[in-house]
Amino acid sequence: MAKKNKLVTKEDERQEKKAAKSSSKLSIPSFKGGNFLKGKLNKNKTRNILGAVFLLFSVYFLLACISYFFTWQADQDRVIGKSLWEFLFEENADPVENWLGKFGAWISHLFIYRWFGVSSMLFSFVALVIGSKLLLRLHIMKISKMLAISSISIVWFSIFLGFFAAHISNLGGTFGYEINEWLKLNLGGFGAFLFVAITGFIGFVILFNPNIQAFMVRLKGEASEETASKTEEEHINANEYEAVNTIREEDITEEKPSATIDLTEEEEEEMTEEEEEAFETLEIISTGETEKQTDTTSNNKEKENDLSDDEDFSVEIAETEEELTDKEINRKVEEFGEYDPTLELSSYKLPPIDLMKDYGGKQINVDKSELENNKNRIVETLGNYNIEISKIKATVGPTVTLYEIIPAPGVRISKIKNLEDDIALSLAALGIRIIAPIPGKGTIGIEVPNSKPEMVSMRSLISSEKFQNADMELPVVMGKTITNETMVFDLTKMPHLLVAGATGQGKSVGLNAIMISILYKKHPAQVKFVLVDPKKVELTLYNKIERHFLAKLPGEEDAIITDTSKVVATLNSLCIEMDDRYELLKEAHVRNIKEYNQKFINRKLNPEKGHRYMPYIVVLIDEFADLIMTAGKEVEHPIARLAQLARAIGIHLIVATQRPSVNVITGMIKANFPARIAFRVLSKIDSRTILDGSGADQLIGRGDMLISTGNDLTRLQCGFVDTPEVDEVCDFIGNQRAYPSAYELPEYVGEGGDSADVDMDDLDSMFVEGARVIVTHQQGSASLLQRKLKLGYNRAGRIVDQLEAHGIIGPFKGSKAREVLVQDEIQLEELLKSKGLL
Numbered sequence: 001m002a003k004k005n006k007l008v009t010k011e012d013e014r015q016e017k018k019a020a021k022s023s024s025k026l027s028i029p030s031f032k033g034g035n036f037l038k039g040k041l042n043k044n045k046t047r048n049i050l051g052a053v054f055l056l057f058s059v060y061f062l063l064a065c066i067s068y069f070f071t072w073q074a075d076q077d078r079v080i081g082k083s084l085w086e087f088l089f090e091e092n093a094d095p096v097e098n099w100l101g102k103f104g105a106w107i108s109h110l111f112i113y114r115w116f117g118v119s120s121m122l123f124s125f126v127a128l129v130i131g132s133k134l135l136l137r138l139h140i141m142k143i144s145k146m147l148a149i150s151s152i153s154i155v156w157f158s159i160f161l162g163f164f165a166a167h168i169s170n171l172g173g174t175f176g177y178e179i180n181e182w183l184k185l186n187l188g189g190f191g192a193f194l195f196v197a198i199t200g201f202i203g204f205v206i207l208f209n210p211n212i213q214a215f216m217v218r219l220k221g222e223a224s225e226e227t228a229s230k231t232e233e234e235h236i237n238a239n240e241y242e243a244v245n246t247i248r249e250e251d252i253t254e255e256k257p258s259a260t261i262d263l264t265e266e267e268e269e270e271m272t273e274e275e276e277e278a279f280e281t282l283e284i285i286s287t288g289e290t291e292k293q294t295d296t297t298s299n300n301k302e303k304e305n306d307l308s309d310d311e312d313f314s315v316e317i318a319e320t321e322e323e324l325t326d327k328e329i330n331r332k333v334e335e336f337g338e339y340d341p342t343l344e345l346s347s348y349k350l351p352p353i354d355l356m357k358d359y360g361g362k363q364i365n366v367d368k369s370e371l372e373n374n375k376n377r378i379v380e381t382l383g384n385y386n387i388e389i390s391k392i393k394a395t396v397g398p399t400v401t402l403y404e405i406i407p408a409p410g411v412r413i414s415k416i417k418n419l420e421d422d423i424a425l426s427l428a429a430l431g432i433r434i435i436a437p438i439p440g441k442g443t444i445g446i447e448v449p450n451s452k453p454e455m456v457s458m459r460s461l462i463s464s465e466k467f468q469n470a471d472m473e474l475p476v477v478m479g480k481t482i483t484n485e486t487m488v489f490d491l492t493k494m495p496h497l498l499v500a501g502a503t504g505q506g507k508s509v510g511l512n513a514i515m516i517s518i519l520y521k522k523h524p525a526q527v528k529f530v531l532v533d534p535k536k537v538e539l540t541l542y543n544k545i546e547r548h549f550l551a552k553l554p555g556e557e558d559a560i561i562t563d564t565s566k567v568v569a570t571l572n573s574l575c576i577e578m579d580d581r582y583e584l585l586k587e588a589h590v591r592n593i594k595e596y597n598q599k600f601i602n603r604k605l606n607p608e609k610g611h612r613y614m615p616y617i618v619v620l621i622d623e624f625a626d627l628i629m630t631a632g633k634e635v636e637h638p639i640a641r642l643a644q645l646a647r648a649i650g651i652h653l654i655v656a657t658q659r660p661s662v663n664v665i666t667g668m669i670k671a672n673f674p675a676r677i678a679f680r681v682l683s684k685i686d687s688r689t690i691l692d693g694s695g696a697d698q699l700i701g702r703g704d705m706l707i708s709t710g711n712d713l714t715r716l717q718c719g720f721v722d723t724p725e726v727d728e729v730c731d732f733i734g735n736q737r738a739y740p741s742a743y744e745l746p747e748y749v750g751e752g753g754d755s756a757d758v759d760m761d762d763l764d765s766m767f768v769e770g771a772r773v774i775v776t777h778q779q780g781s782a783s784l785l786q787r788k789l790k791l792g793y794n795r796a797g798r799i800v801d802q803l804e805a806h807g808i809i810g811p812f813k814g815s816k817a818r819e820v821l822v823q824d825e826i827q828l829e830e831l832l833k834s835k836g837l838l
């Protein structure tokens with residue numbers, strides 16, 4: 001009780017403090033009974049009230065003025081020469097003609113007749129702008145700017161219109177008339193007119209600062225340009241990028257919209273008064289800071305002046321560099337328009353949806369008796385072990401049904417988890433998976449395969465609204481979740497994928513699904529694939545799109561790599577590409593490929609300095625186990641390097657393997673692939689290797705898969721795409737106009753490079769250091785040089801060749817390190833001296 005009292009007191013104190021704060025802001029003088037006002041008014045309310053008053057005045061005043069022009073003759077006799085008080089309380093009680101009564105007649109007479117004439121109506125505009133800003137938070141224009149424009153316009157138009165007072169009275173008001181009379185008296189009629197015209201021009205220039213020269217140039221050039229622009233227009237039309245999405249609106253299927261709450265918007269709308277106050281105080285603080293800053297600069301200046309009095313000491317202040325205006329910066333964009341990377345293949349068309357087959361399965365058929373049977377069996381089995389259930393719910397997916405159970409209070413979750421095999425036995429089904437508890441739901445899930453699984457066709461996934469409207473860099477649609485939702489993810493966010501699954505469980509179909517997703521969404525300028533296929537048959541279909549979408553090493557015949565030694569060269573070449581791209585990013589002062597490309601499109605990067613539009617590169621390696629077996633560290637090292645660093649520069653790896661054992665998926669690889677996909681594997685150990693947990697061994701195969709992205713593990717039914725469909729898509733793309741060749745990767749000179757090519761006179765500047773590193777470590781490898789001297793692959797390879805040519809190391813020996821022919825550093829020094837290299 002005492003505690004409660006204490007709380008109440010604190011709350012009271014807080015309220016009092018708040019009231020005091022708001023009253024001090026409004027500076028309401030403290031008077032007796034003013035406490036009521038203090039409590040009720042705060043800055044926000046005052047603002048609203050003032051806003052409403054301004055808006056009301058704006059409308060009232062405008063109507064009064066308009067009415068004045070129809071009624072002034074009738075009302076003028078009564079208003080003229082009277083103060084407001086006199087006029088409102090005069091004895092004559094007859095109504096006036098003005099639509100807005102006596103006050104309307106008086107105020108319009110005051111403003112139009114006695115003051116500024118017609119231009120007085122601008123006061124209504126002034127009130128409108130201020131009122132809408134205060135009440136409706138509508139920003140029509142900057143208040144200071146509006147006040148400057150309005151006041152100058154009111155005065156000037158009054159004088160200008162006063163010029164015609166002899167013909168139409170009231171136009172310029174008494175003010176305009178009197179000024180004109182005075183001007184005419186002193187400058188003559190024409191002189192007065194000229195004076196008014198010139199002041200008008202000066203006012204216009206001060207307010208709007210028009211670019212008169214540009215206007216003149218445009219005026220001159222207009223006639224000659226007219227004909228030129230016509231032809232240019234035709235030219236632009238011809239070049240327009242027509243890579244239209246050929247999927248018709250009606251083909252796009254929409255999923256049930258899930259309720260999404262846009263927190264940010266709500267927060268914005270519902271900014272409480274306190275927050276607003278805080279916001280305003282913040283503004284005040286920040287302006288305070290700038291004031292402080294200017295103070296210090298002026299202090300500094302004073303100090304400088306003091307110093308410059310000293311004869312021996314001169315102070316030079318660095319000139320501030322000139323900054324380009326936004327207009328100048330964007331000059332290139334204005335001149336040429338934004339850079340369009342797709343221009344070279346501007347008529348490229350994305351594949352139409354009709355190329356995909358419909359395998360049905362849009363609607364899930366719910367077999368009620370099956371559901372009932374399964375439910376009864378689950379309840380029964382659990383009942384046998386004295387586990388009571390308080391609720392059970394089934395969600396039917398394309399191939400699996402999820403039974404969610406809430407056990408009675410006091411039941412241990414681990415007890416249910418241990419009954420996995422017993423439940424599987426009672427349901428007589430393969431692939432039962434128990435998720436205890438389902439993260440974020442507070443229930444236990446039992447996944448039971450349907451007796452009649454539905455096939456999920458790739459067509460339905462591609463035409464899903466989610467995929468079609470996905471605003472992602474590399475959107476991938478792979479399948480449907482257990483709740484029949486299409487799952488779309490951005491490959492750039494993954495950022496690499498490890499795919500594993502025993503043979504025949506749907507891995508190749510899955511890889512095709514990834515490829516097809518990207519092909520259905522991206523232009524050849526935006527993405528390139530590096531395809532590695534040691535099995536030689538899986539990816540050959542994509543040969544047809546070589547000149548559109550594939551990347552390869554210079555001088556290679558086939559873009560699809562099947563030979564292990566070429567894989568090593570390609571991976572190393574990708575490392576060089578990565579280093580090059582990082583260098584370009586550094587020069588462009590951006591952090592990732594998206595920002596870089598955006599800057600390039602906005603023509604802020606100079607192609608003459610080596611800048612170029614960077615396509616994403618997706619490296620797809622099928623059968624990674626085979627590569628590791630044959631090339632070992634030689635592939636592991638560049639892959640780990642790419643996986644660690646390549647994310648920001650747009651190289652993404654998809655590595656697939658049949659054998660997810662620890663010697664294939666090593667710790668180094670695993671650590672760098674946070675996103676993993678598991679199709680069915682044969683043992684719990686394999687599942688643990690790929691997913692760090694069991695589950696993949698309990699899948700039912702045929703495209704049933706688990707995708708793990710860090711913490712989340714989602715079960716999906718992978719979309720099915722058959723080889724003829726992939727073939728047709730590739731045909732469609734392949735038959736369109738293509739680039740002259742595949743995207744060229746940088747050249748890689750490997751450790752097995754031809755030493756005959758070495759130029760003995762052009763030794764690398766790091767040659768001597770390289771030789772010392774090799775001799776000290778007695779290990780002849782380029783990767784050692786790379787690590788120790790922080791060199792790129794290309795350069796380290798070149799130094800190795802030069803070392804071989806100078807007889808410091810022996811020839812290339814496959815995956816083994818080269819033999820070092822110099823015993824120690826003393827011998828090396830002698831050798832280098834004898835060759836004149838020291």
Ligand SMILES: Nc1ncnc2c1ncn2[C@@H]1O[C@H](COP(=O)(O)OP(=O)(O)OP(=O)(O)O)[C@@H](O)[C@H]1O
Pocket residue numbers: 455456501502503504505506507508509510658702703704717718719720721
């Ligand atoms: N998503 C799917 N939906 C339905 N059936 C599928 C799906 N994925 C695969 N299958 C079936 O499984 C078969 C084998 O698939 P796939 O060729 O992809 O296996 P794999 O794991 O790549 O095998 P391997 O490693 O031997 O190449 C397919 O021919 C198809 O019948």
